Amino acid sequence: IDRYRGGFGGGGNWAKARRYYLTQDPDLKKLNSPLLADLGEVNMADGATLVDFAVWAIQSYPARHVALILSDHGLGWPGGFSDMDSGGNGPHDLALAEMFGDSLWLMELDDALTEIRRRTGRAQLDLIGLDACLMGTIEVYATLAPHARYVVASEEVEPDLGWAYASFLMQLAFDPEMDAAALAQAIVDSYIFKDEVITDDDTRQEFIAENLTVKRASAEDVARLMSADTTLSAVESAALPNLLRALDDF
Secondary structure, rough: OOOOOOOOOOOOOOOOOOEEOOOOOOOOOOOOOOEEEEOOOOHHHOOOOOOHHHHHHHHOOOOOOOOOEEOOEEEEOOOOOOOOOOOOOOOOOOHHHHHHOOOOEEEHHHHHHHHHHHOOHHHHHHHEEOOOOOOOOEEEHHHHHOOOEEEEEOOOOOOOOOHHHHHHHHHHOOOOOOHHHHHHHHHHHHHOOOOOHHOHHHHHHHHHHHOOOOOOOOOOHHHHHHHOOOOOOOEEEEHHHHHHHHHHOO
């Protein structure tokens, strides 16, 4: 995780990149997971940063299945996952970078995933998740199809809470033999309606104040209001070639 100064003050107003070993923790106000490394400032919008992290994680914590989830702002077909304090716009001289600042552009993501698979010896990752707005487009799916068996992304904008991690990770903890298809389905099924974080009264009120026009609402009301215009889809990459052919014919 990388933060920029003034973006969030929780846990001290640190503004560099850190690696944590995430553990189950019911405390919504403080991150109690062990800190593994303070990396200083890194450019999270640079594909090399993603390669460094993914190769380290896969090699440090060997597993039969690997899911890679990126969480930040999304731009759709250009890419996304910007860095507000990157120290520069990286190697790609794009007009979009001049307008929005540096981001992990789609071709950078493609190159990074190719390098990750090469260096870890994996034919494909089991799942790539994009916890970000607007990434569920045919261009993104076509780019990611060679790299993962399943891709989870949203066509529309996502609410601030993002995915319901507590819910689908709990399902995974109870069923560690779950395959990538089942995990992808759990991510989609839990989205909004099974986000257990917003059942906490204080946290829910903070969320309501920041995102909704109502003053108070139950967890069910929040889920209903937030689900009216949100989307999330799980896509099997093996189905993409037939879809692309049909789209070309159309």
